[in-house]
Amino acid sequence: GAGVSQTPSNKVTEKGKYVELRCDPISGHTALYWYRQSLGQGPEFLIYFQGTGAADDSGLPNDRFFAVRPEGSVSTLKIQRTERGDSAVYLCASSSDQRREQYFGPGTRLTVT
Amino acid sequence: AQRVTQPEKLLSVFKGAPVELKCNYSYSGSPELFWYVQYSRQRLQLLLRHISRESIKGFTADLNKGETSFHLKKPFAQEEDSAMYYCALWGRNTGFQKLVFGTGTRLLVSP
Secondary structure, three states, X not given: OOOOEEEOOEEEEOOOOOEEEEEEOOOOOOEEEEEEEOOOOOOEEEEEXXXXXXXXXXXXXXXXXXXXXXXXXXXXXXXXXXXXXXXXXXXXXXXXXXXXXXXXXXXXXXXXX | OOEEXXXXXXXXXXXXXXXXXXXXXXXXXXXXXXXXXXXXXXXXXXXXXXXXXXXXXXXXXXOEOOOOEOOEEEOOOOHHHOEEEEEEEEEOOOOOOOEEEOOOEEEEEXX
């Protein structure tokens, strides 16, 4: 079956602009995670959804970052007033349960110029 | 604080040589440890988890609570093992819902 998909694969934006990154999890997976991976680093947790609700958003770096999952499937990560420091690969993962294996998407590479 | 340390950024070995990728963790409770792998131009995927006690693609990893380590080992490296390897920790304590990753080790296996 289809794995986790993320769009766009690459996004270049100017400092100060707003961006939306989309994640389509594996069908039926109730748990969804967003991570950010900066160059030379491992993935860093941002937010975890169980169903429609954000069960843990402690990894969001500041209030410019927001994520939604209105119908418990697709999720959108939204970044306002982008800064050059936001440049990274944003990874999405889903699992059938929070205790189960996480399946990762290919990531969206965000570049803020 | 929860932390995963992978001291080597790059590990370069010849085909057929033994491999050990080091991982140490810091966690006050009872952790669950994982190794994830990312092959060139592929997505991050689970290699193995300590509770399964499996050998995957010839790799094994044993959780040593005394040394707070979860090193990944393979007796004879193959060229196709070349990839980026990440050690990750999942806390079992209530409220700790996230995977914490190390910075990764790039394994390069030369012919």
